Amino acid sequence: MRKKIRIALAGNPNSGKTSLFNRLTHARQHVGNYPGVTVEKRDGVCVRDGHEIQVTDLPGTYSLTAYSIEEIVARDFIVDEKPDVVVDVLDAANLERNLYLAVQIMELGVPLVLALNMSDVAKARGIEFDLDQLSGLLGAPIVPTVAVSGAGTDALLDAVVSVAGGQTAFATPVFTYGREVDKAITELADAVRTRNGATNGRAPAWLALKLLEGDDKVRERVDAPEVTRLVAEQSVRLERLLGDVPENVIADARYGFIAGACQEAVRSTIESRRNTSDRIDSVVTNRVLGLPIFLGMMYLVFQLTFTLGGPPMGWIEAGFGRLGGAVTGWWPAGSESPLLSLLVDGVIGGVGGVVIFLPNILLLFLAIALLEDSGYMARAAFIMDRLMHKIGLHGKSFIPMLTGFGCSVPAIMATRTLDSERDRLTTILVTPLMSCGARLPIYALIIPAFFPAHLHAPMLWVIYMIGIALAIVAAKCLRSTLFKGEAQPFVMELPPYRMPTLRGVLIHMWERGWLYLKKAGTVILGISIVLWAMTSYPRKVEFDLDYDTAIARLEEQGATDEAESLAQARQAEALAYTVAGRVGQGLEAVLRPLGFDWRIGTALIGAFAAKEVFVAQLGIVYAVGEADEESDALRDRLRENYSPLVAFCIMLFCLISAPCMATIAVTKRETNSWKWALFQLGGLTVLAYLVTLVVYQLGSLLGIGVA
Numbered sequence: 001m002r003k004k005i006r007i008a009l010a011g012n013p014n015s016g017k018t019s020l021f022n023r024l025t026h027a028r029q030h031v032g033n034y035p036g037v038t039v040e041k042r043d044g045v046c047v048r049d050g051h052e053i054q055v056t057d058l059p060g061t062y063s064l065t066a067y068s069i070e071e072i073v074a075r076d077f078i079v080d081e082k083p084d085v086v087v088d089v090l091d092a093a094n095l096e097r098n099l100y101l102a103v104q105i106m107e108l109g110v111p112l113v114l115a116l117n118m119s120d121v122a123k124a125r126g127i128e129f130d131l132d133q134l135s136g137l138l139g140a141p142i143v144p145t146v147a148v149s150g151a152g153t154d155a156l157l158d159a160v161v162s163v164a165g166g167q168t169a170f171a172t173p174v175f176t177y178g179r180e181v182d183k184a185i186t187e188l189a190d191a192v193r194t195r196n197g198a199t200n201g202r203a204p205a206w207l208a209l210k211l212l213e214g215d216d217k218v219r220e221r222v223d224a225p226e227v228t229r230l231v232a233e234q235s236v237r238l239e240r241l242l243g244d245v246p247e248n249v250i251a252d253a254r255y256g257f258i259a260g261a262c263q264e265a266v267r268s269t270i271e272s273r274r275n276t277s278d279r280i281d282s283v284v285t286n287r288v289l290g291l292p293i294f295l296g297m298m299y300l301v302f303q304l305t306f307t308l309g310g311p312p313m314g315w316i317e318a319g320f321g322r323l324g325g326a327v328t329g330w331w332p333a334g335s336e337s338p339l340l341s342l343l344v345d346g347v348i349g350g351v352g353g354v355v356i357f358l359p360n361i362l363l364l365f366l367a368i369a370l371l372e373d374s375g376y377m378a379r380a381a382f383i384m385d386r387l388m389h390k391i392g393l394h395g396k397s398f399i400p401m402l403t404g405f406g407c408s409v410p411a412i413m414a415t416r417t418l419d420s421e422r423d424r425l426t427t428i429l430v431t432p433l434m435s436c437g438a439r440l441p442i443y444a445l446i447i448p449a450f451f452p453a454h455l456h457a458p459m460l461w462v463i464y465m466i467g468i469a470l471a472i473v474a475a476k477c478l479r480s481t482l483f484k485g486e487a488q489p490f491v492m493e494l495p496p497y498r499m500p501t502l503r504g505v506l507i508h509m510w511e512r513g514w515l516y517l518k519k520a521g522t523v524i525l526g527i528s529i530v531l532w533a534m535t536s537y538p539r540k541v542e543f544d545l546d547y548d549t550a551i552a553r554l555e556e557q558g559a560t561d562e563a564e565s566l567a568q569a570r571q572a573e574a575l576a577y578t579v580a581g582r583v584g585q586g587l588e589a590v591l592r593p594l595g596f597d598w599r600i601g602t603a604l605i606g607a608f609a610a611k612e613v614f615v616a617q618l619g620i621v622y623a624v625g626e627a628d629e630e631s632d633a634l635r636d637r638l639r640e641n642y643s644p645l646v647a648f649c650i651m652l653f654c655l656i657s658a659p660c661m662a663t664i665a666v667t668k669r670e671t672n673s674w675k676w677a678l679f680q681l682g683g684l685t686v687l688a689y690l691v692t693l694v695v696y697q698l699g700s701l702l703g704i705g706v707a
Helices: 017-025 069-081 092-108 119-124 131-138 153-164 179-194 204-212 216-221 225-242 246-265 276-284 290-329 338-355 358-374 376-390 395-403 408-417 421-433 437-450 453-480 502-521 523-536 547-556 560-577 579-594 598-607 613-621 633-641 644-656 661-671 674-702
Strands: 003-011 029-033 040-048 051-057 085-091 112-117 127-129 142-144 266-268
Touching (some): 003 017, 003 092, 017 040, 017 112, 017 153, 069 092, 092 112, 092 127, 092 204, 092 246, 112 119, 112 153, 131 246, 142 153, 179 204, 179 225, 179 246, 204 216, 204 225, 246 266, 276 290, 276 376, 290 338, 290 358, 290 437, 290 453, 338 523, 358 437, 376 453, 395 408, 395 421, 408 421, 421 453, 421 661, 421 674, 437 453, 437 613, 437 633, 437 644, 547 560, 598 644, 661 674
Parallel strands (some): 003 051, 112 142
Antiparallel strands (some): 040 051, 127 266
8 A cells, every 4th residue: 555645845936846846746636726715726646666645836935924825825735734745946056045935944844855956057057066065054855856857856756755754854953043033032932832722733933933023824823912912022122122123134044044054065166257147138138128129029929920820821721621622522512501501611611710820829839938938038027127117017017918928818817926916906907908829810810811921020010019008008097096006116036048948848839729729629619600500590582683693694794703793792691681690780880980890790799709719700701611722712801891901900909809708707716806807898898999999090081001
């Protein structure tokens, strides 16, 4: 029978903790939320020498001080759940900063193993460790690891098994916070200890330490008037004696211990040289060059997305065209079977119209993964910090907004890292303005249809920049009205640049691409079938003109263009008679000032379920169910009916308008209020209407793009 060991993985953000968790547990993991909070909980299992090791990946945090929800969750798990071993993952190249969390874990007196992760990066920088000496100073086993390659993971698990089984015993180092602080901790610990039930299984000295630090969560747990009075007295005494509040004195003592340990056991062979990350940052985060480099980087991403995505898009389009032709060939010539129409126009036309853009989606996500894994995305947030401060936020808010380029749902969930409720709500409400991957198929359909090749990347860049600009303006308005208040100080870690691994980049790209495909095979398929039914029924039997006779006469005369125009007119009359046509015509009066007709209105309705459905619906509305490698049937139909100005307005409206229903749902969940979800829905829709109205009317007045 396997012996079970429960461990908790702790560590700073960007220390490689989650990579180590994935490496240890592989596919044997599941994700949920900690009870009562919206912080993600990841659990997994691995096996070593007959032991079943249950691994919990704690939220990344810089300390265990109860300032953020991540810190509270991580600390409460260690204190209340009492794992057999805590594994603290350290970034070996930034050891002193990472050890602050390790020292706070040591203060808890729990069994501890230190994973010296990214030890290959530290070695490349010329940093050397005396692991035996450092291990003795810190009172815990230290195992060098490289999570991305798996190096050291077996040795780490061996250390975990040894510590959990009691074979390896390390004495917790004796910390001193200075004579006066130590004296205060002793007196407070005695007071806590004498109060029955106050410790709740926690070490009295640790509770005393946290009370001196002003920890509100611990003060609530130790609800004793005499203890509270003694804490206040000791705090006043220490501040008078030491000239600073106890919290700062305690933090200084921890950093002093860390500095001393590193001075004894860490050596750098290149201390006089600036490392590669510093040299790169001197350029990419430069006050003058930083923003142009960021904008240029995004432009390059969009250029590659269109340039490299074109050929595979053609192959997929041709494949779906042949599939539609093959299915049509199964029916007798001239057949108008409803089942045939469902398969060709509804299923193949609807889903195929979305899947065709998979190469663009994968290329965009590939580029984003490269920027994230290399460390550049953190620099992008740093670069935007000055601008974000002007609107009442800080660079940390830009991280979820950058994530929104991929998908708004995880972007909104990523706002959990923001400490201020005002910052979090503001960021949640404006994040959908960052153009997500679901909108890319709309741009990829419209831009090549209306603009020459040399303008493809610039037009896409302009659309994305408009989204960023509107998000900044909207955030400024919210912070000046609904969410007034001072912006919190901003401190952001800039992780060292790293060469992204092929495996990591491909996994990130495929995970996001697979979500897109799953949506195409489920939500979009269902919506396509519903819209097919709405655009097919009720069928019109009597027409205003005998189209069949007129078309046959024109074909006999060789007037094929006129015959095709009549066929399109017949189709439009039949479509206007259907449910979708009637709904679209009902909206046309509202949408006409934007340059939109009832067909666009019909397509916009279903786009609320998923933005990329807009493309599939246009294909169904225009009855474009087949295409081969020689034709762009839907683009041709759009060019026949709309001007470049209208095309730009379509992209603009889809960029700004109400996000998909999944985004609204996650906004409700993250804010725990339908009020903010509906405010986001209505506010963005109104904003989209007003901006598009101004652009279309002004463009029409000036004659820009009307032909």
